[in-house]
Amino acid sequence: MSRPIETITVVGRDAALWLSALGLQRAYGKVGVKVHAIELPSLLQPNDVLSTLPTTYGLHGLLGIAENNVFRFAKASYVLGQRFAGWSGSRPPFMHPYDSTGTNFGHVDFVHFWQKAQRAGMNVPFENFSIGAVAAAQGRIADLRESATPFSKAAQGFNLDAFSYGQLLKAYALKSGIAHSQGILEKVDVAEGAVMSVTLADGTRHEGDLFVDATGPQASLISQLDEAGPDSWDHLYPCNRMMVMAGAPVSPAPSYSHIQAFRGGWVGMFPLQDRTAIVAVYSDDELSDEDMTQSVPVLSSVPVSGDAVVSSLNTGLRRNAWVGNCVALGEAAVMLEPLDAVSLHPLHTGLSLLVDHFPAAADAMPQARLFNRKFAGHMENIRDFQLAHYRLNQRYDEPLWDRAREMETPERLAYKLSTFKATGQVPLHDDEAFEKENWTSIMIGHNHLLDQYHPLVDGVPDAELMQRFQAMLKFIAEEVSEMTSLSAHMELYAPQKPRSSF
Amino acid sequence: MQKKIRKIVIVGGGTAGWMVAAALAKTLGTHHHDIVLIESEMIGTVGVGEATIPQIALYNSVVGLDEAEMMRETNATFKLGIEFRDWRKLDHSYFHPFGFYGVDMGGISFSHYWLRWKKAGGNLDYTKFNVETEAARDEKFLRTNDDNNIYMPSVNYAYQFDASLYAKYLRMISEKRGVRRIEGKIVDSAQNAESGFIESVKLENGQSVTGDFFIDCSGFRGLLIEQVYKAGYHDWSSMLPVNKAVAVPCAKNGPPLPYTRSTAREAGWQWRIPLQHRTGNGYVFSGEFISEDEATARLMNSLDGEPLADPKVLKFTTGVRKKSWIKNVVSVGLSNGFLEPLESTSIHLIQVAIAKILAMFPGDQIQTGLVDQYNEEMHWEYDHVKDFLIAHYHVTERDDTPFWNYVRTMEIPDELKRRLETFRNRGETLCHKSELFKEVSWFAVLYGQGLEPTGYHPVANSISEDDLKLRLAKIRSGIQDRLNGMPSHQEFIDRYCAANSLMSA
Incomplete structure (x- = not known):
């Protein structure tokens, strides 16, 4: 006779803990499942930043968190895209917007028409045909008028101060009625391939029908069960160090993150309300931590303050994120680079999968296999998106970047890249975090162009094509002018300092 | 029998005289009308660094002035409004800006929506919804007259210039258009025995200048309007008690600010008007509350640059002639009345008089109906500016000197009382359509002086809270976009109208 899940014990820290606990409480608390959050000491450093995609809206919706509160209390800023600079030699930076670009003419994708015009000498970058990209470049937030919605689905993610965001989530979680303990994890009792209980340093022992491991990279619970351990992806990424710093805020507030490639890796600038969070990802083959510290102010061109926090950077996927009665969520399950704003995406994915595949019984959880396969597929797709930046770089004669192009390329990624080049199509799989327009944007942005455009393109007379392009650009300019600026939004929704003069 | 009006005699030069001359020469022309201006080099003009309000652009365009040339010739800077320091406390x-707060919606002014939002806990100052205030803060300027962008607010401005150079510039233009200037000091006048009309004025050298229509720009003394016709004077000094001013230019201490500053002092207030090459300063005070010597010493001690001349003292009585037009004499400028330059209205009142004279300009005969109308309208203009000025003094928290205790507690006109009460209750200013200072100005000054409305117009509740926030954010976006595209005031002057340094030396 099987017994339903009565208690979920979530062990973890920071955002992962509170998101998991709150998400499960919201989903299953109403049918009587008790959620118990066991809070371990934070591993956050003072300047840590989370950079998220527009899907965060869905996550917050699931959790019942008001966007304005996130904006207000997490020192947050809105981001409509990522700007990549210096990834392709001397070519100008490009914006990867969270939006489509251009409109199809008939059944043929816009990119084909653009490429024809570009070959014929038109000097308008691809991104200029995207409301999201133009809006990001002009510091707007994604409040489209109705007239723009058939053309654009511009959306925004958040940059979040990791500590403040964690505090906000904690407040929401505690208010939701979960049980809460805190302490230092002393022991994880495992028997028959399942977690029996966890013991804290104060001697208290906590049981549960289902355990969630939200302990971050330490993977304190799942590592007791997952004998295989995570698959390392370190051989796919060229960098192995990470540094976090704080820079002065930029005014007017940009609504994009800036990802600057340099000889030894890249430096990301993530605007927040009170600062520009800076994250450098680099290889110790190319430069020491000390050299990196000195390079950051030059590369970021904002005044930098405070200490640099350095860590080693490892990537990899735990193929058995769910073993027995223990599900790893967040960094306990997968480690990615802090590129492409996927800070919360793995956690969101895992949490959604767990909610969808919630175990019916406490003593047997066959869903684990399905969960693991889906989760792994999803993470591989994100990984491939990150790797595409490296593989497509055009920084020649720099060892790190030459290596980044030549490193092993997962088969599915290789297929995406070659298919796009040959046909302009993006072969998508199930569980893709990034869609066709995202892939198209970064491939064109990195100058990975089509070998030939679609034959139907020539059916549109050149004069008509130019006319349509111009109409599109004019439309975009008007729509973007009507969008709210991030600075204005910040003033209205974030705490203001009192003014000093008139 | 009246004579046909062919010869117009302007009595006195200065800003008023030459503004009249240039406007008449342009609009009436010097073919059908003989326009003569009599002035004496011996009589100084009261021209100091002077600030204007945006309406001057209308005068300049009627006269056909080229803005950049005018600014070069008068060492002019742009003015976005007035900073009032120490007035509330x-x-x-x-800041009292030119231009507008936000965008009016639903037939009521933006300020009501802002008041609603503030009551609901909104934390962004209303001043952030005015582009001129923001630009003034950042010392930026841009001329947006030819810019048709509907997403960004346009920038409203006036000038700060050397009024004596402005008069000189207008003189040059007037003379080119055929205005005759006669040098000389007027010592007497002759009236028609029957009609009482002025027929001629007599100069010190014995010369007699005849005329059909006389415009009295002779300054405070009112050579014809008062000395001949005894027009009488409404004395407003019980409500506007300042009666002296001491003025001095000083060296500039940095790039000129795109605004005038008025700092409340112990017995009046002090102006600071930045020009391209120097800064004009003056302390307007009440002789009842501070001596001339002390006021002068206080002014000299507060300069932010080396004084460039000896301080000059002026005396005046605030008020207006009971009649501005009597028979064939119209008084314009100081001869017609005096209102302290707290809101830079001196030149404007000249301009209003000119516009009205032109509108009612007599053909063959002077119609008494038009004369009465003119007198009523001019009085109305002065009277409403007067109320606005009184509000600056009366609505204050200052209680640190006898002067401020007096103005804070003095009796004020009933109409003004009613306005203050209505503003306190629901943020409305009861402005007349034709009033010079509109709702924005009254809001800026009353709120700035510390009168915070407890309510607002009920129509402001008609939109949803989300919609309100969205609109506020849009308005701010437009303002920020505008600001981001503005160069510094100095940069703009350098490329648009930098004065010739040889002339300004």
Whole structure:
């Protein structure tokens, strides 16, 4: 006779803990499942930043968190895209917007028409045909008028101060009625391939029908069960160090993150309300931590303050994120680079999968296999998106970047890249975090162009094509002018300092 | 029998005289009308660094002035409004901008929506919804007259210039258009025995200048309007008690600010008007509350640059002639009345008089109906500016000197009382359509002086809270976009109208 899940014990820290606990409480608390959050000491450093995609809206919706509160209390800023600079030699930076670009003419994708015009000498970058990209470049937030919605689905993610965001989530979680303990994890009792209980340093022992491991990279619970351990992806990424710093805020507030490639890796600038969070990802083959510290102010061109926090950077996927009665969520399950704003995406994915595949019984959880396969597929797709930046770089004669192009390329990624080049199509799989327009944007942005455009393109007379392009650009300019600026939004929704003069 | 009006005699030069001359020469022309201006080099003009309000652009365009040339010739800077320091209380400052707060919606002014939002806990100052205030803060300027962008607010401005150079510039233009200037000091006048009309004025050298229509720009003394016709004077000094001013230019201490500053002092207020090459300063005070010597010493001690001349003292009585037009004499400028330059209205009142004279300009005969109308309208203009000025003094928290205790507690006109009460209750200013200072100005000054409305117009509740926030954010976006595209005031002057340094030396 099987017994339903009565208690979920979530062990973890920071955002992962509170998101998991709150998400499960919201989903299953109403049918009587008790959620118990066991809070371990934070591993956050003072300047840590989370950079998220527009899907965060869905996550917050699931959790019942008001966007304005996130904006207000997490020192947050809105981001409509990522700007990549210096990834392709001397070519100008490009914006990867969270939006489509251009409109199809008939059944043929816009990119084909653009490429024809570009070959014929038109000097308008691809991104200029995207409301999201133009809006990001002009510091707007994604409040489209109705007239723009058939053309654009511009959306925004958040940059979040990791500590403040964690505090906000904690407040929401505690208010939701979960049980809460805190302490230092002393022991994880495992028997028959399942977690029996966890013991804290104060001697208290906590049981549960289902355990969630939200302990971050330490993977304190799942590592007791997952004998295989995570698959390392370190051989796919060229960098192995990470540094976090704080820079002065930029005014007017940009609504994009800036990802600057340099000889030894890249430096990301993530605007927040009170600062520009800076994250450098680099290889110790190319430069020491000390050299990196000195390079950051030059590369970021904002005044930098405070200490640099350095860590080693490892990537990899735990193929058995769910073993027995223990599900790893967040960094306990997968480690990615802090590129492409996927800070919360793995956690969101895992949490959604767990909610969808919630175990019916406490003593047997066959869903684990399905969960693991889906989760792994999803993470591989994100990984491939990150790797595409490296593989497509055009920084020649720099060892790190030459290596980044030549490193092993997962088969599915290789297929995406070659298919796009040959046909302009993006072969998508199930569980893709990034869609066709995202892939198209970064491939064109990195100058990975089509070998030939679609034959139907020539059916549109050149004069008509130019006319349509111009109409599109004019439309975009008007729509973007009507969008709210991030600075204005910040003033209205974030705490203001009192003014000093008139 | 009246003579046909062919010869117009302007009595006195200065800003008023030459503004009249240039406007008449342009609009009436010098073919059908003989326009003569009599002035004496011996009589100084009261021209100091002077600030204007945006309406001057209308005068300039009627006269056909080229803005950049005019600014070069008068060492002019742009003016976005006035900063009022220490008026509400010490260490407080507010800005009275040209232009608008936000965008009016649903037939009521933006300020009501802002008041609603503030009551609901909104934390962004209303001043952030005015582009001129923001630009003034950042010392930026841009001329947006030819810019048709509907997403960004346009920038409203006036000038700060050397009024004596402005008069000189207008003189040059007037003379080119055929205005005759006669040098000389007027010592007497002759009236028609029957009609009482002035027929001629007599100069010190014995010369007699005849005329059909006389415009009295002779300054405070009112050579014809008062000395001949005894027009009488409404004395407003019980409500506007300042009666002296001491003025001095000083060296500039940095790039000129795109605004005028008025700092409340112990017995009046002090102006600071930045020009391209120097800064004009003056302390307007009440002789009843501070001596001339002390006021002068206080002014000299507060300069932010080396004084460039000896301080000059002026005396005046605030008020207006009971009649501005009598028979064939119209008084314009100081001869017609005096209102302290707290809101830079001196030149404007000249301009209003000119516009009205032109509108009612007599053909063959002077119609008494038009004369009465003119007198009523001019009085109305002065009277409403007067109320606005009184509000600056009366609505205050200052109680640190006898002067401020007097103005804070003095009796004020009933119409003004009603306005203050209505503003306190629901943020409305009861402005007349034709009033010079509109709702925005009254809001800026009353709120700035510390009168915070407890309510607002009920129509402001008609939109949803989300919609309100969205609109506020849009308005701010437009303002920020505008600001981001503005160069510094100095940069703009350098490329648009930098004065010739040889002339300004």
